[in-house]
Amino acid sequence: MGEAMRTQVAIVGGGPAGLLLQQLLHVAGIESVVLEQRSRAYVEGRIRAGVLEQVTVDLLDKVGVAARMRREGLVHDGFSLAVDGERFRIDLKGLTGGSTVMVYGQTEVTKDLIDAAGARGCPVLFEAEDVALHDLDGERPYVTYRKDGADQRLDCDFVAGCDGFHGVSRASIPADVLNTYERIYPFGWLGILADVPPCDHELIYSNHARGFALASMRSTTRSRYYVQAPLDTRIEDWPDERVWDELEVRLGPEAAAHMTRGPAIEKSIAPLRSFVAEPMRWGRLLLAGDAAHIVPPTGAKGLNLAASDVHYLSEALIAFYRTGDGQAIDGYSAKALARVWKAERFSWWFTGLTHRFPEADAFARRMQTAEIAYIRTSRAAQTTVAENYVGLSFG
Ligand code: FAS
Ligand code: PHB
Numbered sequence: 001m002g003e004a005m006r007t008q009v010a011i012v013g014g015g016p017a018g019l020l021l022q023q024l025l026h027v028a029g030i031e032s033v034v035l036e037q038r039s040r041a042y043v044e045g046r047i048r049a050g051v052l053e054q055v056t057v058d059l060l061d062k063v064g065v066a067a068r069m070r071r072e073g074l075v076h077d078g079f080s081l082a083v084d085g086e087r088f089r090i091d092l093k094g095l096t097g098g099s100t101v102m103v104y105g106q107t108e109v110t111k112d113l114i115d116a117a118g119a120r121g122c123p124v125l126f127e128a129e130d131v132a133l134h135d136l137d138g139e140r141p142y143v144t145y146r147k148d149g150a151d152q153r154l155d156c157d158f159v160a161g162c163d164g165f166h167g168v169s170r171a172s173i174p175a176d177v178l179n180t181y182e183r184i185y186p187f188g189w190l191g192i193l194a195d196v197p198p199c200d201h202e203l204i205y206s207n208h209a210r211g212f213a214l215a216s217m218r219s220t221t222r223s224r225y226y227v228q229a230p231l232d233t234r235i236e237d238w239p240d241e242r243v244w245d246e247l248e249v250r251l252g253p254e255a256a257a258h259m260t261r262g263p264a265i266e267k268s269i270a271p272l273r274s275f276v277a278e279p280m281r282w283g284r285l286l287l288a289g290d291a292a293h294i295v296p297p298t299g300a301k302g303l304n305l306a307a308s309d310v311h312y313l314s315e316a317l318i319a320f321y322r323t324g325d326g327q328a329i330d331g332y333s334a335k336a337l338a339r340v341w342k343a344e345r346f347s348w349w350f351t352g353l354t355h356r357f358p359e360a361d362a363f364a365r366r367m368q369t370a371e372i373a374y375i376r377t378s379r380a381a382q383t384t385v386a387e388n389y390v391g392l393s394f395g
Contacts, residue, residue: 017289053391
């Protein structure tokens with residue numbers, strides 16, 4: 001075992017939650033070390049979320065990591081909702097008194113946060129293997145890991161579990177302490193990334209008899225598309241041309257007429273799940289992001305919930321270090337979960353509204369099309385969609 005290092009907060013996981021937490025703590029003068037199992041190249045190469053809520057944009061501003069996002073990101077004032085090719089617009093800005101969303105890839109957010117950590121001397125240890133958490137229910141927790149073949153130990157005051165759904169942190173909470181809630185959807189999303197201009201200047205969410213489709217983007221020259229696909233789908237069953245053909249049908253004739261085809265530079269299938277683990281704290285371990293909850297990506301909430309969790313967590317840790325009072329730490333889980341559950345509800349509802357469920361009968365299909373028709377004609381219904389999509393306040 002090498003010489004034990006010490007820090008105030010050991011952060012397990014170098015995704016958006018861990019990296020943003022490190023910067024929120026850094027600007028408040030609190031030290032942390034991020035332990036990431038993968039390489040920097042792997043982390044920076046992952047293609048994931050694409051839409052940032054205003055609260056997430058504000059947090060990146062707060063830590064001084066928003067410059068490139070402001071240069072390269074696309075501010076969106078609305079999106080379209082379509083059913084069987086017929087589409088209408090949800091005026092996010094008009095319905096929420098001015099709120100918008102920022103289209104800027106999670107990949108880019110991650111790169112910007114890693115660059116900031118390097119420039120500010122915040123340790124991010126990539127390829128930290130076999131991370132294990134110890135003495136979480138005591139006063140002196142510590143983390144062990146292996147780096148470059150040598151066993152290491154990191155002493156700390158707190159461990160922030162930001163290591164995603166398959167991480168070690170949530171698994172370190174005793175089973176009799178943890179309550180989990182889950183819904184697994186009977187389909188997945190097949191996503192492609194292509195260097196072609198988007199088919200519209202805004203996103204299009206489409207409910208079609210053949211299944212859900214989403215037209216998104218990363219820039220005015222790079223498009224991101226998704227089609228709902230069966231759970232047993234194999235990538236090899238979806239050559240590019242089949243994906244483009246399906247997108248044209250499901251997104252409707254207007255989108256099809258403006259769709260530019262091109263080779264997929266990335267193609268992947270993601271399962272859809274709703275999941276929440278309670279509580280998000282056990283002793284000196286505090287969970288944030290996908291380590292504690294998962295949403296189906298329909299509502300574009302996953303990355304944004306990671307951001308709101310670390311907002312609450314950083315506030316609690318800052319209060320602790322400033323006053324020695326553990327009250328904010330004690331209140332973290334309940335505060336974070338209040339916003340998590342509202343986003344879980346919206347993501348579950350929006351997925352139910354826009355996807356074709358294999359077991360759904362004709363009545364269920366009529367309920368979907370009637371609800372979309374109601375949203376189309378009701379400002380009140382559109383306002384509900386809009387205020388959830390741009391992101392609810394921190395409260
Ligand atoms: P992350 O999973 O991003 O990061 C966790 C980090 O911990 C990873 O880097 C991992 O390597 C590391 N780690 C794991 N175990 C470890 C261990 N034992 N030791 C050390 N490190 C460990 N959200 C959206 O809003 N829109 C989308 O379109 C969307 N698409 C997605 C597609 C896929 C395939 C996936 C998996 C998720 C998608 N999400 C989407 C959700 C996603 O964006 C997450 O919400 C977001 O990455 C959450 O960030 P973190 O909580 O930091 O978790
Ligand atoms: C994306 O661009 O990856 C994206 C956008 C909106 C979503 C999900 C994914 O709801």
